[in-house]
Amino acid sequence: RSNFPFGDFDPVGVFCEDKVDGNILLDDYQYPVEFMQVNIRIVNDMNGPLPPEIGYLMDCRSLMLENHLRLTGPLPQTMGNMAGLFSVALLLNGPNFGGALPSSLFQLNYLNTIHIQDNLGKNWSLPTNAQVGDDTQLERLVLRNLFAGAIPSWIAKLKQLQTLDLSMNNFQGAIPEAIGDLSSVKYLNLLGNNLTGALPSSLGKLPAIEVLILGNNALQGELPASIGNLRTLQLLDVGSNELTSTIPPSFAKLESLKYLVLESNKFNGTVDALEPMKNLTILLTRSNSFSGALPDGLFSGTSDNVVVDIGDNKLTGELPTSFANMSNLVSLIGAKNSFVDSATMKDVCDNTTLLVMDCDACECCEVCCDEDHDGVCDFQLDVRIVLGYDCGSWFQHCLQGANDFAGAGVY
Numbered sequence: 001r002s003n004f005p006f007g008d009f010d011p012v013g014v015f016c017e018d019k020v021d022g023n024i025l026l027d028d029y030q031y032p033v034e035f036m037q038v039n040i041r042i043v044n045d046m047n048g049p050l051p052p053e054i055g056y057l058m059d060c061r062s063l064m065l066e067n068h069l070r071l072t073g074p075l076p077q078t079m080g081n082m083a084g085l086f087s088v089a090l091l092l093n094g095p096n097f098g099g100a101l102p103s104s105l106f107q108l109n110y111l112n113t114i115h116i117q118d119n120l121g122k123n124w125s126l127p128t129n130a131q132v133g134d135d136t137q138l139e140r141l142v143l144r145n146l147f148a149g150a151i152p153s154w155i156a157k158l159k160q161l162q163t164l165d166l167s168m169n170n171f172q173g174a175i176p177e178a179i180g181d182l183s184s185v186k187y188l189n190l191l192g193n194n195l196t197g198a199l200p201s202s203l204g205k206l207p208a209i210e211v212l213i214l215g216n217n218a219l220q221g222e223l224p225a226s227i228g229n230l231r232t233l234q235l236l237d238v239g240s241n242e243l244t245s246t247i248p249p250s251f252a253k254l255e256s257l258k259y260l261v262l263e264s265n266k267f268n269g270t271v272d273a274l275e276p277m278k279n280l281t282i283l284l285t286r287s288n289s290f291s292g293a294l295p296d297g298l299f300s301g302t303s304d305n306v307v308v309d310i311g312d313n314k315l316t317g318e319l320p321t322s323f324a325n326m327s328n329l330v331s332l333i334g335a336k337n338s339f340v341d342s343a344t345m346k347d348v349c350d351n352t353t354l355l356v357m358d359c360d361a362c363e364c365c366e367v368c369c370d371e372d373h374d375g376v377c378d379f380q381l382d383v384r385i386v387l388g389y390d391c392g393s394w395f396q397h398c399l400q401g402a403n404d405f406a407g408a409g410v411y
Helices: 052-056 077-081 103-107 153-157 177-181 201-205 225-229 249-253 321-325 346-351 389-398
Strands: 013-018 033-040 060-066 087-091 113-117 140-144 148-150 163-165 170-173 187-189 211-213 235-237 259-261 282-284 289-292 306-309 314-317 329-333 354-356
Touching: 052 077, 077 103, 153 177, 163 389, 177 201, 187 389, 201 225, 211 389, 225 249, 321 346, 329 346
Parallel strands: 033 060, 060 087, 087 113, 113 140, 140 163, 148 170, 163 187, 187 211, 211 235, 235 259, 259 282, 282 306, 289 314, 306 329, 329 354
Antiparallel strands: 013 033
8 A cells, every 4th residue: 555655544546444443444354344435536547427326335434536637527416325425525637527516415414525626627516406404514615616606595504514615716696695694614715706796794693703705706885894793703805806985893893803805995994993903913905095094003912923015095194103113013015105204114114024115205115116116116915825825724824924925925
């Protein structure tokens, strides 16, 4: 087994484990079989559709298919007979593999994880209807494969779901109001779809939510005040949409919020509601119409590294005096605003690793924004790199290092 690329701890092929201590069995002569696994992750000549007879594998615990370029067709409905199935992972398979997921898959009581990502096929979709039972145990649903159609409201019946990642697809239409019924979800990512309409107020009913990513869509309307009820929320991203409103005063109650992305919308008003957020460390509000002065207490409650991109707004006044005393201010992008002359204190220049301001607002800046430095004026931080979105629900383990944010910028 050590000759296989994945080694002893990730055996490849169809194998069984015994009921006694989980050892891998070569036969069932001495020990009864507990369950089997189908782990076919080496490039081979597997081709054609998955046969409906796969449903006979009722003791199969996991199904992993990876790098099979000649697989075709959708998953068979008979997968709903695989009563012992715990996880399904379909990765990097061929261009003719895919289709509507079988509704029967979501009726399996023991299924914990579905992960479909980076297959070359582009005709994936969720079933329009699915009869989800009360005892469904699905905890992780990760679909990143150009899925199309609407996000069906029946997803909200997956009461044990903790991770819902539907990012980088072609989902269209509105976010269903029923999304607020996901009582266990901690990580909800809808980044990079074609979603439209208003943000449902039911988002404020998610009692366990820690990460809410809705960026890079075409969402409209206001930020629901109900989001201020999410006391466990650590990351909120609604960037690159068409949202219009001020920041609701209720956001001051987001006591756990660390990362806030509002960039590239049509927001206006002040950012005063952010001052009470004692854990806020990353704030990206570029390309809006925020106005007024930055509140003095902003970022005063954290000792973690602080990253700020507030460029291309209508902010006025001076930078808060507290910024001069912040040894943890790693990046500050504030160009294309209306700050007063010399708004930037020398201590800010000395302490900040990456600083981009308008030239008239920063006498101590080595590089600044004016008509002779258009490239500097347009510098911005890439949220996907800064916040490690490509790591999925493990994004916090992929946050950029303290001195690496200059490499996360784009012009």
